[in-house]
Amino acid sequence: MDIILAMDIYKFDIINKKSSAAGTICKWSIAVCSYNKVYKFVKPLEDEAKEAKNTADTKLAELEIVRAKVADIMAKVQDLKDQLAAAELKKASVEARAAALNAKLDLANRLVGGLADENKRWKQSVVTLQQESLTMIGNAIISAAFVSYIGPFSQEFRNELWADEWLVDA
Numbered sequence: 001m002d003i004i005l006a007m008d009i010y011k012f013d014i015i016n017k018k019s020s021a022a023g024t025i026c027k028w029s030i031a032v033c034s035y036n037k038v039y040k041f042v043k044p045l046e047d048e049a050k051e052a053k054n055t056a057d058t059k060l061a062e063l064e065i066v067r068a069k070v071a072d073i074m075a076k077v078q079d080l081k082d083q084l085a086a087a088e089l090k091k092a093s094v095e096a097r098a099a100a101l102n103a104k105l106d107l108a109n110r111l112v113g114g115l116a117d118e119n120k121r122w123k124q125s126v127v128t129l130q131q132e133s134l135t136m137i138g139n140a141i142i143s144a145a146f147v148s149y150i151g152p153f154s155q156e157f158r159n160e161l162w163a164d165e166w167l168v169d170a
Helices: 002-006 012-018 020-150 155-169
Strands: none
Touching: 002 020, 012 020, 020 155
């Protein structure tokens, strides 16, 4: 067909002068051939465009699915971050409470230690008082005798008697 279209006499203007029906058929055949050439070139492009559009639509759908998954994962990550922050606050609270309790325990241990020392002192005092209770009556009698014996003497004589004579014998 290209050979016929390439001929100089196969032109609408030339054929239309001879016969308007033949000119119209000539015009139609030239248009069909031009359409055929264009269609052979355009059809693969249209098919590629359609296939590319289908691929793009598929990929966009996949992208939306991936975006939804990413949004879900990001929500889970944010939830985990919130849980972590809450756990860290709770941990800090527990650590502060543990430190306060350790301080109280230390104070209690010091108090118990102090009371243990006090217990030893009290036990020693009890032993001393028990021993003194045995000699208390005698000590009181001796003290009364001492006071009644040295009572009539002067202060100087009492000091001399007491410091120089009796303490030396004790």
